[in-house]
Amino acid sequence: MVKTGKKSFSDFIKEHSIILGILLLALILRCYDLFSIPYTHDELSGLLRTRFGSFHELIAKGVKVDGHPAFVQVFLYYWTGLFGTSEWIVKLPFIFSGVGGVYFAYKIGKRWSNVTVGLIVAAIIATSQYPLMYSQIARPYTSGFFFTLWFAYHWGEIVFFKNYARKHLIWFPVAAALCAYNHHFSMLTAGLIGLFGIIYTSRDFLRNYLVLCLAAIILYSPHFTILAAQLKMGGLSGWLGKPEPAFLSHYIYYIFQFSTIVIILYSGIIVWTRISGINVKRNSKAILFSGILFFTVFFTGYFYSIYVAPVLQPSVLIFAYPFLLLFLFGWAKEQDKKTNLILVSAIILLNCFVLVFQRKHYSVFYKTPFKQLVLDVADLYKEPGFAIIFSDEPKTRFYEERGDLWIPGPEQCKFITVPEFTEKDLEALLDQLSGRYDQIYLGATSSLPPSYRTIILETYPHIIWQKNYFSASTLLVSKGKPSEKPIADITKNKNLFNGYNPGKWYDGGYHFEKDEEWGPGYSKELSKLVKRPSDLVDVVVKLKLSDPKQEPLLVLTIQSGDSTIVFQGTPASRHTINQKDSTVTLVQSIKFIDLKYQKLENPTLNTFIWNRDKNPLQILSFRVIYRKDNPLTYGLYEPIVE
Known part of the structure; x- marks a missing residue:
């Protein structure tokens, strides 16, 4: 012994x-x-x-x-x-x-x-x-x-x-x-x-x-x-x-x-x-x-x-x-x-x-975003498509250099960074791709501004699949029927928009007259709006400008009592203005998981157009879209709520 x-x-x-x-x-x-x-x-x-x-x-x-x-x-x-x-x-x-x-x-x-x-x-x-x-x-x-x-x-x-x-x-x-x-x-x-x-x-x-x-x-x-x-x-x-x-x-x-x-x-x-x-x-x-x-x-x-x-x-x-x-x-x-x-x-x-x-x-924990963002691209190439990846490229290239995976070349894949790659740049890229590809892959870490995803979903509105990871998501999207219906659409349910004047809707749009600064907007208490803390809301508004130099602002705020907790404004100049008909599409997005709204007193989401120039303007469409998003974004450090 x-x-x-x-x-x-x-x-x-x-x-x-x-x-x-x-x-x-x-x-x-x-x-x-x-x-x-x-x-x-x-x-x-x-x-x-x-x-x-x-x-x-x-x-x-x-x-x-x-x-x-x-x-x-x-x-x-x-x-x-x-x-x-x-x-x-x-x-x-x-x-x-x-x-x-x-x-x-x-x-x-x-x-x-x-x-x-x-x-x-x-x-x-x-x-x-x-x-x-x-x-x-x-x-x-x-x-x-x-x-x-x-x-x-x-x-x-x-x-x-x-x-x-x-x-x-x-x-x-x-x-x-x-x-x-x-x-x-x-x-x-x-x-x-x-x-x-x-x-x-x-x-x-x-x-x-x-x-x-x-x-x-x-x-x-x-x-x-x-x-x-x-x-x-x-x-x-x-x-x-x-x-x-x-x-x-x-x-x-x-x-x-x-x-x-x-x-x-x-x-x-x-x-x-x-x-x-x-x-x-x-x-x-x-x-x-x-x-x-x-x-x-x-x-x-x-x-x-x-x-x-x-x-x-x-x-x-x-x-x-x-x-x-x-x-x-x-x-x-x-x-x-x-x-x-x-x-x-x-x-x-x-x-x-x-x-x-x-x-x-x-x-x-066992799924790293920097590797998964590229591994999931494999599902894209079963049919012709293009990949957009928002990531720290050297960290993703690390796996390619080690021989673990293959990253498509620039003719099939583009790495983007923000703010270097702007919303205008994305719109220009999608304009080129939409005539060539019926589906697009987006792989992005959670630091990508959600408005970028919204812009992609305007061109490719059907979500074929979405895979969620800690601090990242991947999506395969295509042309076709939108996966999510708007919870408010000014062309279909005008009664949901406060400040709406029926007499101003004609010729396919809601008209701002000269010197008119405010128009219809949408408001909703978060207690009645949010289903899961990990979800988000997109606001998409298409405007027709009377002057290409106009700078109307799509505003999204979160109000708690008399306090404005969040104020986000998107000017027309941030997006591509169609030179033929002077139309422009503005987007706003907000992730509730970043808001910590549960600690606020009766928080309310408000969104509206601020016609700062007070020049004539038309709202051609105004949609508010509620989307289910990634419950694992902060899943290693926060409770997971699916």
Whole structure:
């Protein structure tokens, strides 16, 4: 029989069976269908910044230009150089670091409180989508998650338990420095832990503690010049907005998988384990510190984002996330092994059910838009057609260069970017294509303005199919009968338009006389209009101008009480004016998923023509179209409502 110390191997397995089962499950969930896990936008961006001929060039062009410290970028540079860029091989170290984080969360929970706390926290981290997903992404989140817990474990041994074993004294500065090299928020988290250590450490060890902190700073010092360059970049205001007051409550709902049942289970566990079980001595100071640490990290990021530059998003809180769990569950009394097994089983079963069937992790996360946008083109060429793709072209070309897929040439496919490719450009392209092709393919990430899709559907109104992915959709459209009927059409149901004057409709249009500024419009309360938060509304108006230089505006607003929440205006000059008959088609679109209308007081959609020039004008058609859109647009970070 194989012996491990004084206990046999079988005894070791039996004694630690629950945590070993949790770790095995954590690995299985993260490695499920390993060869199909795709790259995300951030991963492709990172990989494209490893294509340099020297380390110096990597730092200058691949690290300093980015907002992240050097560790992950340098690691990817050498790792892909050795093993290539296959998704599974690139992600594997990050998957293992995620499982390692589960282990250290268990060790900290057990050491700072008791074995029940360690098992509960480990089970939650092992099976929740938030830490699981970031374990499958080769970016500095799960690595920092591991480094932070690794550092916190050795720090806790020194500070809370006065355990000055050599391994703790060595790994303390090493792990702290790796946190700093990994991500600015893992550096912040480790830095705060270090600062709190000055308060918590025993007075007779304080000088040695400060030496350990100094050693960590010295290990990080080669990165000072990179840090200085990156700090000049500011925040992420180019694409990330300031956090809303409800950010924290939304974050907590997010980390609990947007599941009320999960929250009820966790609440029940917190209450039950607080009043029932075995009283063993816990380090209450350490559990309280865990809560202080999480909220200090959160509020630092929150107020920095409000008053300096936006940086706060769920991904950067993952380094402090385990400490929130330790704070919530760390007050539990220790339970017997049978009860621990029941608690862990309940957490695992419910979390896995929510992960697979409600969050749909393995279907939503496992489809990358940059690859799918091209893969779906294959359905187009069963008949003659043309593909329009709105995407970050280098990220899509990455797969072509690697030999994974074929991208049609410019005679069959066009990549577009906005605002470089304007609505006028699209109208001109469609004018050329409409005489040659009966069907068009549109593949677009969610950042494409919805009006572009509306313009395409004016020429090709029949949707043959639409495929939805996280942050992207693909459509095959053709000429023929429109797939959606207007909910309001001034030529058919004039009574739905407020301000409509029957006497002004003649000769096939609604007439604005000279000096007339306002005409008919459409209004609808969103509570009566919106069926699903992921849907959208298109407004399409065809005008006949009395002067090609006229600038009437198609306006769409969202009104809440006396406040205008949204104001969108499309001038005639943004679109192509037919020089033969002076007609122009204006479009407006609004995605409700971007509006967060549920928080508004009785919001109302209004749309109308603003005849700013007050010159004669005709409305030839005025249609409001309600369309079902992509429920998975934000499906990894928001509830999925289909």
